[in-house]
Amino acid sequence: MSRNLPVNASRIADDIDTLAGITEPEHPWTRRAFSPLFLDGRAYIEARMKAAGLETRIDAAGNLIGRRTGRKPWLGTIMIGSHSDTVPDGGRFDGIAGVIAALEVARALVDQNIELDHDLEIVDFLAEEVSIFGVSCIGSRGMTGQLPEAWLSRVSDGRDLAEGIAQVGGRPDVLMQQNRPDIAGFLELHIEQGPVLEAEKEDIGIVTAISGITRIEITVEGRADHAGTTPMDRRADALVAASQLVLDIRNAAAELARTPGHFAATVGEFRIEPNAANVVPSKVVLLIDGRAEIRADMEAFCRWLDGHVEKLAGAYGVMIKTPNRVSDNQPTPGDAGLLSTLEAACERVGAKHRRMASGAGHDTAWIAKVAPAAMIFVPCREGRSHSADEWADNDDIALGAAVLFEAVREMDKS
Amino acid sequence: MSRNLPVNASRIADDIDTLAGITEPEHPWTRRAFSPLFLDGRAYIEARMKAAGLETRIDAAGNLIGRRTGRKPWLGTIMIGSHSDTVPDGGRFDGIAGVIAALEVARALVDQNIELDHDLEIVDFLAEEVSIFGVSCIGSRGMTGQLPEAWLSRVSDGRDLAEGIAQVGGRPDVLMQQNRPDIAGFLELHIEQGPVLEAEKEDIGIVTAISGITRIEITVEGRADHAGTTPMDRRADALVAASQLVLDIRNAAAELARTPGHFAATVGEFRIEPNAANVVPSKVVLLIDGRAEIRADMEAFCRWLDGHVEKLAGAYGVMIKTPNRVSDNQPTPGDAGLLSTLEAACERVGAKHRRMASGAGHDTAWIAKVAPAAMIFVPCREGRSHSADEWADNDDIALGAAVLFEAVREMDKS
Numbered sequence A, B: 001m002s003r004n005l006p007v008n009a010s011r012i013a014d015d016i017d018t019l020a021g022i023t024e025p026e027h028p029w030t031r032r033a034f035s036p037l038f039l040d041g042r043a044y045i046e047a048r049m050k051a052a053g054l055e056t057r058i059d060a061a062g063n064l065i066g067r068r069t070g071r072k073p074w075l076g077t078i079m080i081g082s083h084s085d086t087v088p089d090g091g092r093f094d095g096i097a098g099v100i101a102a103l104e105v106a107r108a109l110v111d112q113n114i115e116l117d118h119d120l121e122i123v124d125f126l127a128e129e130v131s132i133f134g135v136s137c138i139g140s141r142g143m144t145g146q147l148p149e150a151w152l153s154r155v156s157d158g159r160d161l162a163e164g165i166a167q168v169g170g171r172p173d174v175l176m177q178q179n180r181p182d183i184a185g186f187l188e189l190h191i192e193q194g195p196v197l198e199a200e201k202e203d204i205g206i207v208t209a210i211s212g213i214t215r216i217e218i219t220v221e222g223r224a225d226h227a228g229t230t231p232m233d234r235r236a237d238a239l240v241a242a243s244q245l246v247l248d249i250r251n252a253a254a255e256l257a258r259t260p261g262h263f264a265a266t267v268g269e270f271r272i273e274p275n276a277a278n279v280v281p282s283k284v285v286l287l288i289d290g291r292a293e294i295r296a297d298m299e300a301f302c303r304w305l306d307g308h309v310e311k312l313a314g315a316y317g318v319m320i321k322t323p324n325r326v327s328d329n330q331p332t333p334g335d336a337g338l339l340s341t342l343e344a345a346c347e348r349v350g351a352k353h354r355r356m357a358s359g360a361g362h363d364t365a366w367i368a369k370v371a372p373a374a375m376i377f378v379p380c381r382e383g384r385s386h387s388a389d390e391w392a393d394n395d396d397i398a399l400g401a402a403v404l405f406e407a408v409r410e411m412d413k414s
């Protein structure tokens, strides 16, 4: 790619590659939140922030922030960033691409002697991924007073989340009072984590909405029987009924996916009892992960599911209790003004772009609750993510950073 | 029931109830082979054998045997019995009913001053159930020189199977030379472990064949993807494909079950990877437990399966290697002469009987390899077995013991 960009692509590549080296060698690209490696990664990022002239701090929620004061600080703060923690065995670009792209925007402003009216903050949110404490988006929830207090006492590895946050430099004692009314706007760059941009040869996805995530648990109860002796027509096989359910869920989700708005539903967790070779399965507990850009789709899916499990239970002679929504988040639309700003920025740098929804959850969804916020996606190879195979071309990330740069300049004008 | 039986029903009830009391109190009716409770149970059985005038010993394979010498020992040994070990959390009657019924036959002979020409042996086979060493029918295989030598070094709980056999009084050093050419005939009474006799109001099942057991492992390999972002039509979901396979296996088995001869196939073990809420499943390993009274049925099933997984893999975009037969046993027919003897014995005591196959594996299958052998089933409640709910009415067991008594007397004549 020979575009003349307002950002330095090789600086981005250097930083991402250096951070990729800060990993458990046998488990690339693992840099789990709260681990020593995570702190090593942050030490590198903080040093790079300082080298870019940013003033660094850890906020109460344990977020690493690099700040550059503007000419008219009373206008508020433009915030850009993402997260540097990873899932186990994956995450070479998931999160870190957005942190480094944001850092590069700050550096490019310095290079080009551009001063902003707004304050600018580059943020590395703490623990976006589900961490050892079993919950996600700790930094973005915590920064905005949205972290449920009960989570602070979740224990892992002999310490609770409050201690975990304190150990990375946060202030759990004042966490419940956090609030950021100064944020004028927030932008996050992230890899798409899906195959659409690559397949459609687009450079940038402008994220119209972050899908709501709904997790639904279903328990299918049959009857344990001797697998050798029990005639085929006298069984209440929980696995057979659950298998039918998996297929029906997949078909219902595929149908909703064909209507406007992103929709997906996946049975990812599936536990079977007693799980013994010669016993007819008595119980299956399955967890559905549902994603909907349009809330009505999720409501329709849940209505269908409630009715369907009843019919299924009758047909297979098993018991299925009403599906249990263990968690349920609404979709988060991107700020309309910022979406236009991002589109204009794409045009300015000559990036091919399309609007699209995010199927994954992101820190942006939490910041969007208190300030105008939006995201852009850059392509990743074959849509692979949360895997050691995850890959994004540096040219694509650099182009995204350039869009971010142009958008920040535009936001600064208002 | 007011039949006038040649055996004492209340003595049978007493012994079975006493043994039911020898259990882990929180896990009725657990008396796992090689455990201290198992040895307690055996101590009771041995005492009752001695009280019945039997001479007791532990053979090289760790079987407890009570012996009564006949008038013409050169005619060989009539052997009757079953096993006193249980599955975890079950087995109030599975095995022990047959041991006590056999013991009762010996007592009834004493009561009625009947001397036999043949030697008579009452046997409690060691570890019929899959034990902590992961294999089954140790005593019946071992007694007849059919225990694979490699099994002796299987380790559990810090000792190997050889040590386990030695600890119950066996002789692992001479186990490979075992042989019982003296067995003139073997009979085992067992609960049906299925619902047929109860449903059809029959007293006794004459077991025409013990089904062959074939275990088949199948690995379905898809592709791990982000459950939120990956469009429904771009997935290779191993769980969706495996679910279709479970349903197809069930339907194929149900069809074979409708043709003559017992047939069943069950997916009892099912492991899924990575088993995480927001990841499309990449891999499912499932284990089929197949049972066939008629070998051709199993061959037909396996042929169908090999072809079917190929089609399925294509349709669902996953990889499925050729199903792997991890173990494969032929069906074992009951001895034709003994089946007639048993039918005649049923008629003599007025028991309603039918011929039927055993879907479960039994010690009889191993003894049948070296001597004429057959089994009878008594009804159990709702076909429940390998469960704490397992139940058999004592009157039914007593009637079965009476059939055994009459059959032994008949066998002694030949």
Ligand SMILES: NC(=O)NCCC(=O)O
Binding pocket: A129, A130, A136, A193, A359, A360, A361, A362, B228, B278
């Ligand atoms: N971006 C991302 O992968 N977040 C993890 C939470 C989820 O969407 O499942």
Ligand SMILES: NC(=O)NCCC(=O)O
Binding pocket: A228, A278, B129, B130, B136, B193, B359, B360, B361, B362
């Ligand atoms: N009789 C019995 O339950 N044996 C256990 C082995 C089997 O048939 O699965």
